[in-house]
Amino acid sequence: IKEEYSSRLDEMTTPASRTLKQIIFSTKNSAEKFIKSTPSSLTAPEVAARITEIGNGVSVVDMKDIIKSDLLDVNEKTAAFNTPVGQLSKAIETSFGWKVFFPLSKTAEVIIPLDDVRQKLKDELSYEKALDDIFELTNIFEDSLAAGATIEQAAREINFKPVTIQSLDKNGLTEKGDAVGGIAAEKRFLSSVFNTPVTQLSQLLESEDGGYFIVRINSETKTRQRNFEEVKSKVLKSWENAARKKLLMKKAKNFASKSKTMGGLDRAAEASGVAKNRIGPFSRFGEGIEPRLNPNELASVAFELSENAIGIADNNNSVSVVELIDIQPAKLEKKSEAWLSLERELISGMEQDYLEAIHSALRKKYSISINQDYIEKLVKPE
Structure with a gap:
């Protein structure tokens, strides 16, 4: 856990930040003239007031809660973060003109202590270990399938038991219209089911909860329109709900x-x-x-x-x-677990969609069948 904490220290650190005014002059003389005309004895509010009174030809930019990495130029970083709060920095030459920084306030760097994130790190490491175990099991499973094993046989190799879903439509419902639930509610699972030919195996894909699934389509019932008696109770209930709503x-x-x-x-x-x-x-x-x-x-x-x-x-x-009582500004934290989780989900989704598209294209181009009897003769010759 300590090693993980050390390797992710950047993630645990909120950098020091400053709120300041950036004053951009067209010439060095005008920048230095302003600095010299502003006595060091003035208070921060007095200096800020003088900045707002600067005439045309000078640009003033308010910069709130910036960190060093927000500034690209080394000299700008030095001027903005080494100048004491309430004082004007030296004039810095940039491609946009001569800049003078006036720090208004600062916030010190904060590092989250190890004890505060120990359990979180432990959980994440455990999760990563579980993913490694799942990956190893999927390799064994896929190797068994490649050797000609059925889903049932390959599942036994990793001490798993296949689950049979008797009926499932594109909306995740049974023939009676009831929700199957579980993985059958996932769009990726349903897409895989209805893109896999009857008697064939789907691609081994990742589920939304980080697991893996593969399906074999045993049979298919063609689309039909239900008769009135089958849907009578649901139609009545739907009508009552609509009237109530x-x-x-x-x-x-x-x-x-x-x-x-x-x-x-x-x-x-x-x-x-x-x-x-x-x-x-x-x-x-x-x-x-x-x-x-x-x-x-x-x-x-x-x-x-x-x-x-x-x-x-x-x-x-x-x-x-x-x-609506109040609107609070969004807080964008690219190191937060929510952001990282979304990033991982998007990457995983794109990878799986890409693999599924390739798999589907290959099935259409090449006709492949497995001769189980021939494989068994090779593996277990008489």
Whole structure:
């Protein structure tokens, strides 16, 4: 764990940062003249005030929470980070003119202690070890298949038992319309199932949870239209839900209008005796919203609203009237686990899609069959 911590020290470190003003002069003389005309006895607010009073021909740029790596030029880094807060730096010649930096504040470098991330590192190392084990098992499994073993035989080699799904459509439902669940809900799995010919094996692909799967299509039932008796109960239930939702939506629209005329959701809720909840902060992907509130829909509606505006969100079984109270700026952390996880997922997805496309193209171009009897004779000659 200590070795892992040391190798990822950059990830555990938040660099020192500064908030400053960057003043760009057209000539060295004008830059130095300004520096000399600004007494060192002035306070930081007084210097900042003088900077705002500089005339035409000078550009002032506010730079907030910058780190050294944000600046490309070595001299600029030195001027911006070695100059004491509240003082003007020396004039630095750049391709954009002569720059003078005025640091307003600074934040020291912060390194997360090992003890604070020990469990996280332990979990990640365990996860990586598990991935290595899975990779080794998949190699054994694929070698068995290449030697002519069936899925059942290859699975026994790694102490796995194949699972049979009796019926599955492109939406992950059974013939009766019930959700199969589990891996059958994954788009990649369904895509693999319906792109694999009957009696053939699919490509060994990675699942969303980091595992691997392979499918063999035993049979295929052709598409047919269900008769009325098969869908009667579902049609009735769907109609009842639609009618109920229509009434709820009408009620929600009336309440939203009332909220606008009364000056906000709080006042309308108190006057009507309607329950209200404060939610958030949450992301545009619904992170931070309870699952029962249909996070994707609610977040989608909220992110279309301006501050203090009111909207309506469909929560599947209910309807919410939403008022946007506050908008917080996004925090982009490229070293965060969420960012790294998304990056890994995108790379993995692209790799798997590419392999699947190649596999499908090869199947169309080359007709391949396995002579099991011949293989067994080679392996176990009489």
